[in-house]
Amino acid sequence: MTVEHVETLVIGAGQAGIAMSEHLTKLGQPHLVLERHRIAERWRSERWDSLVANGPAWHDRFPNMTFPDTEPGAFPPKERVADYFVAYAAQIGAPVRTGVAVTKLQRKADGQGFRAETSAGVIEAKNVVSATGPFQRPLIPTTVPAETGITQMHSSQYRNPGQLPEGAVLIVGAGSSGSQIADELNRAGRKVYLCVGPHHRPPRAYRGHDYCWWLGVLGLWDVEAREPGLEHVTIAVSGARGGETVDFRRFAQEGMTLLGRAQSFEDGVMRFAPDLAANIAGGDANYLSVLDAADAYAAREGLDLPEEPEARVMRADPDCVTNPITALNLAGAGVTSIIWATGFALDYSWMDIDVFDAKGQPQHHKGVSTVPGLYFLGLPWLSSRGSSFIWGCWRDAAYLAQHIAARTPATQTETV
Known part of the structure; x- marks a missing residue:
């Protein structure tokens, strides 16, 4: 059997894998990048049709290439984002092999490197970088049995309003995906019920600068660990229609019905936690904390930025907040579809290596795992808050490439 040997094997050719390839190339480190589909495939086939980047083009990119035909403050559509990574891979001459899963x-029997079984044969490598990202296995609760006849899908399977049967839609989860999909369906004339859990709801822009800019000058992109208790708090932010602040009260004024967290389903009735008002208030507190920090920074630095007092004006609570619905007969409400915007779980079932903790999380420090030669890249909070963003994983890749170069002398790729 022919076994291919490489110095470093990078698994995944999304933003993390392409960033890793660039830095390995700069350091003269031979490597191979494997991608089971196409470069940046998830942007093309696992997101809804109208999705745009949640950050502006000046921010959500690699340092050495801007988005073509895109204004710096615009939010590139998903296909343009995927095309960007294809073009970037070509620009740096990344050795990407697509269509190989x-x-x-496993670790080799002698403990010196790794053995990867792929759909195209066996590859052995001294180093392996897992760059498969955080969006691996969609989490779909089994709360509502299939026998109800209600169409159910994860947010990664949703494409557009025409995909769903006629009728009302229940969306569980109000982070960036859930809130944007809910808004799209509501604008398309659908009756929408949206479950809103604990969340952060930052301003899209404030005093002439995008939220991403404020995170930078406030030093928040470089924060290395989440505050205790905030591990699972979602962020509702949107680049849709040129970028706008997610406002759940506005959603309600435009016809949407807000609900608390979904809890259970029995005899056709979905029950919800009585926590909607508290969750809305928590989102408001987060929103105002960003304004406060921005104002303090502007004053401290003597910045001449336009005042924006209207940003602190909140709409009145709608009836669905002051008189929350805690039980909803789905058939009676005309609900024919449920979209579970409930996030993703990591899936390393293909990795037969003792490197995971009791919760299935890889054990590492800034991407350097507890197993010599094995690395992780592109995961949230890998080294800081910015780690799962395009520019953030590029920075993390530079660190890992230096680590690989320090432990492994450069050799030539060979086949035996």
């Missing part, structure tokens, strides 16, 4: 990864 890694089905199993």
Whole structure:
């Protein structure tokens, strides 16, 4: 059997894999990038049709290439984002091999490197970088049985309003995906019920600068650890229609019905926690904390930025907040579809290596795992708040490439 040997194997050719390839190339480190589909495939086939980047083009990019035909303050549509990574891979000459899936990864018997079984054969490598990202296995609760006849899908399967049967839609989860999909369906004339859990709801822009800019000058992108208790708090932010602040009260004024967290389903009735008002208030507190921090920074630095007092004006609570619905007969409400915007879980079932903790999380420090030669890249909070963003994983990749170069002398790729 022919076994291919490489110095470093990078698994995944999304933003993390392409960033890793650039830095390995700069350091003269031979490597190979495997991608089971196409470069940046999830942007093309696992997101809804109208999705745009949640950050402006000047921010959500690699340092050495801007988005073509895109204004710096615009939010590129998903296909343009995928095309960006394809073009970037070509620009740096990334050795990407597409259409090859890694089905199993193990340490070699002698402990010197790794053996990867792929759909195209076996590859052995001294180093392996897992760059498969955080969006691996959609989480779909089994709360509502399939026998109800209600169409159910994860947000990664949703494409557009025409995909769903006629009738009302229940969306569970109001982070960036859930809130944007809910807004799109509501604008398309659908009756929408939206479950809103604990969340952060930052301003899209304030005093002439985008939220991403404020996070930068406030030093918040570089924060290295989440505050205790905030591990699972979602962020509702949107680049839709040129970028706008997610406002759940506005959603309600435009016809949407807000609900608390979904709890259970029995005899056709979905029950919700009585926490909607508290969750809305928590989002408001987060929103105002950003304004406060921005104002304090502007004053401290003597910045001549336009005042924006209207940003602190909140709409009145709608009836669905002051008189929350805690039980809803789905058939009676005309609900024919449920979209579970409930996030993703990591899936390393293909990695047969003792490197995970009791919760299935890889054990690492800034991407350097507890197993010599094995690395992780592109995960949230890998080294800081910015780690899962395009520019953030580029920075993390530079660190990992230096680590790989320090432990492994450069050699030539060979086949035996």
